Amino acid sequence: MARRPYVSRVRVQAALETHAAILDAARTLFAEQGYARTSVAAVAERAGVAVNTVYTSVGGKPALIRALGEDGAADEVTREVLDQVSRLTDGREILRVTAHGTGEVTRRQATTLKVLLDNRTSDPAVADAAALAVRRYRASLGRIAARLADLAVLRDDIDRTRAEEILWFYFGTSAWNAVRELGWSWETAADWLTTQSSSALLEPPPHRPPAPS
Structure with missing residues (x-):
């Protein structure tokens, strides 16, 4: 042997x-x-x-920039968020976890994101690495959209594909950059994004008549 x-x-x-x-x-x-x-x-x-x-x-440099993109996309917080989402059944709670999780990943990977976004027009290798990071980020949001669809908590006019697009709108890098430029804290931004994405994606809760006095 x-x-x-x-x-x-x-x-x-x-x-x-x-x-x-x-x-x-x-x-x-x-x-x-x-x-x-x-x-x-x-x-x-x-x-x-x-x-x-x-x-x-x-x-070499192309491999370095690609490795940075892969390293950022593989952040352990992303895995933790997806694991939590797979076990949750409440749509708003899923969006709350998504908001706080994507905020934490954005904070942890701030330097890598800056490198990719600031340099992507200067070299094809950086553009490729940035595109890879975006694809993987959106793939994670796609899994969250699929979970919401499976739970049948999305509004009637929103399918899985549109849900992924809306998640990217609220939790993508541009959204986080915008709220941070306003000077909001991470916590405030996450809470606001949770509220806005819930209104955009989820069926409103059933109306309850006021209790008799």
Whole structure:
């Protein structure tokens, strides 16, 4: 029987830490200097590794920017939100969780989003990475739209596709940028977006006549 190759956990952990350090360095430099003006050598110096290590761990600049986009799209908060949504049955609560979750992801990934959005017209690699991040973000919102549709809580004139579009309108990057530019706190913005998206997407609660006096 052939022996399995030995894999050192220490080496694996060191490789993961090196990979993370390189991405952190690239994220910082791309935000500070712009994608076009940042070299792989500068990323290596900031990360404290050899230039060749950047290439073997991640790749050149196109690979770095793509990895940043993938890293942002794979934020663990997104997974937690989707897990919660899959177990919830109340439409407004689903939208509340979505609002606070997308706000948290936007806050955590602010630098990556800035890099992608500010540099996407300067290089096709950045444009591709930004498009990938948007597709994955919208795919997550699509799963939330599907959950709302499955629960039959959407307004009669809204199907799953339109629900995904409305979720993108209220919880996409442009929406979060707009409310933050107004100076609103994350909590205030999330509560407002919950209320507005609920009105746009959900069937209104049944009217209850006032209780007799």
